[in-house]
Structures are given as structure tokens and as C-alpha cells.
Amino acid sequence: MEAKKHEIDKNENNVCNKILTGTASMDMELILGMDLTGYIGRSSGATGIHDQLKIKCMAFSDESTIFVLVACPLLGLSGSFVNEVCNLAEKKLGIPASNIIISCTHTHSGPASIFLQDCGEVDEAWMQDLKDRILMCIGEATANLKPSSVTYETTQSRINLNRVQYRISKDLVDGVKYTDNQVGIVSVFKKDSKFPETMVINYACHPVVLPNTNLLYTADFPYYVEKALQREIHPKLNVLYTNGCCGDLIPIKKGNYEVAEEIGEQLASDIIAKFKNM
Numbered sequence: 001m002e003a004k005k006h007e008i009d010k011n012e013n014n015v016c017n018k019i020l021t022g023t024a025s026m027d028m029e030l031i032l033g034m035d036l037t038g039y040i041g042r043s044s045g046a047t048g049i050h051d052q053l054k055i056k057c058m059a060f061s062d063e064s065t066i067f068v069l070v071a072c073p074l075l076g077l078s079g080s081f082v083n084e085v086c087n088l089a090e091k092k093l094g095i096p097a098s099n100i101i102i103s104c105t106h107t108h109s110g111p112a113s114i115f116l117q118d119c120g121e122v123d124e125a126w127m128q129d130l131k132d133r134i135l136m137c138i139g140e141a142t143a144n145l146k147p148s149s150v151t152y153e154t155t156q157s158r159i160n161l162n163r164v165q166y167r168i169s170k171d172l173v174d175g176v177k178y179t180d181n182q183v184g185i186v187s188v189f190k191k192d193s194k195f196p197e198t199m200v201i202n203y204a205c206h207p208v209v210l211p212n213t214n215l216l217y218t219a220d221f222p223y224y225v226e227k228a229l230q231r232e233i234h235p236k237l238n239v240l241y242t243n244g245c246c247g248d249l250i251p252i253k254k255g256n257y258e259v260a261e262e263i264g265e266q267l268a269s270d271i272i273a274k275f276k277n278m
Helices: 079-093 124-143 163-169 221-232 257-276
Strands: 015-027 054-061 066-072 100-104 146-156 160-162 182-190 198-203 238-243 249-251
Touching: 015 124, 054 124, 054 238, 066 124, 066 238, 079 100, 079 124, 100 238, 146 257, 160 163, 182 257, 198 221, 198 257, 221 238, 221 257
Parallel strands: 066 100, 198 238
Antiparallel strands: 015 054, 015 146, 054 066, 146 182, 160 249, 182 198
């Protein structure tokens, strides 16, 4: 497929050239009927798949030290689960456990992955499969390390709302005052490429556009962020979405999949605008 027009400039002020990177992506096993989590009062388990949930992994190395970031479209994972995966990665792959971060986006439309009262039962067999897949994803990313250049930029996006302040004041304008609008953007380029191979996007907002009536597996609005960035930058762009310190920050709009697409498109548009204006 032909690349799109929006090239990402490798500004010498924010670029690191002496680095190796590797990426990997692996589908999660999505079982119909398994409990979703994040909301109380769902009428049933998952009835279908809106978008395939994927484990994403990014490895960085300076040829002496490896750091690994894993991003999962899940509500959360327990400390004991994360520690076990990191320790297994150290034992099997030789990566120090302290050099591995496993993050979750906090979507409320993923399989139950952590105990949350009255919000779905965790399937332990599924959790073991998830553990194995995360380890395989880390192994694949670290096996594919290649010379790269990495840039870091920030921009602003106003798609979030402070739910506590909004509930107190009932004023939307007041609710958007107390938010963190910064978007962190890490772009990874392979040698001589004008387009990034991977982008890591960090933004503080619960992926909860879809309500408790949604019974489909979905990453929520981050799914549409990825699709929009692939459309505007390159169809093979790999996007890792990580949630910032979101606390009580939620999408400024909630509703159906059309709203989730609108929110995701807006965040992607704000990211693209950053590079158009450089």
C-alpha cells in the first residue's frame, strides 16, 4: 500500500540515533461468553468481538541494556501477575525483571483480568494463556532488535473530562479545567525511513466511551486512534497506546461506537497536527 503524506520529521533536538528497537504484536484469546470487567450489572458475558484485542510490545536496547514496554488493552493486572511475568522473562530471556513495564489501557470492555467486586469472574486458565502470550510477545520483540532512531514530542488534546469536578459543578466547562491534556508521542524510525515504524502514544483518559450495555470485546476509543494514525501516516504503523495517570479523567463524550470513533479520531488529529505544524 502507498504511504500517506504526513511524514514525521526527525528533529535533531529530540532524536536518539544510537539505539536498537524491536516490536511485536500478538492477538489475545477472546472467548465468547467470558466475563467482561469494569462495570457492575452487565447482563451477560461477551457476545462478540468488535475489534481484536492485541498485546503490543516495544523493546529498546543500547547493546548493553534492554528495556521492554508491554501494552495490553485490559482493565488492569495484579501486581503478583506482573511480577511473575517479569521474573519469567528474566529467567527465560535474560531481561532483568526491573527493566520490564507491563501496562494496561483500562478499557472497560476487555476480559476480566483482575478481581473487581461484582464486575466479572477472572478465568484462571485464560490468565495462564495471557501470561504465555505476553512472554512470547516479549521474546519476539527482543529477537527483532534493529538499529533505529527515536524521537519524543508532546502535544495537547482536550478529549478528557474530570468526572469528579463535573459531578460537583454540573458544568462541562468547569469539568474540563482540571485535566491533564498532554499527549506524549514516541516515534521509532528504522534506518533511512521517512515514516515511523512504531508510535507509542501516552494520554490520560479512561477508555470508557462504551457503557455497561456493550457486550463486545473492544479497546474502546484507542482502537480508533490507531486506525486513524495508520490511515494518515502509514498503513503498517504499529501503535502502542498507554494510559497516563488518568485518575478521574474520562472521555468528554460517552455513548456508542460512533462516539468512540469521534473521540479517537480527535486525539489522532491532534497528534497529526503536531507534526504538520513543525
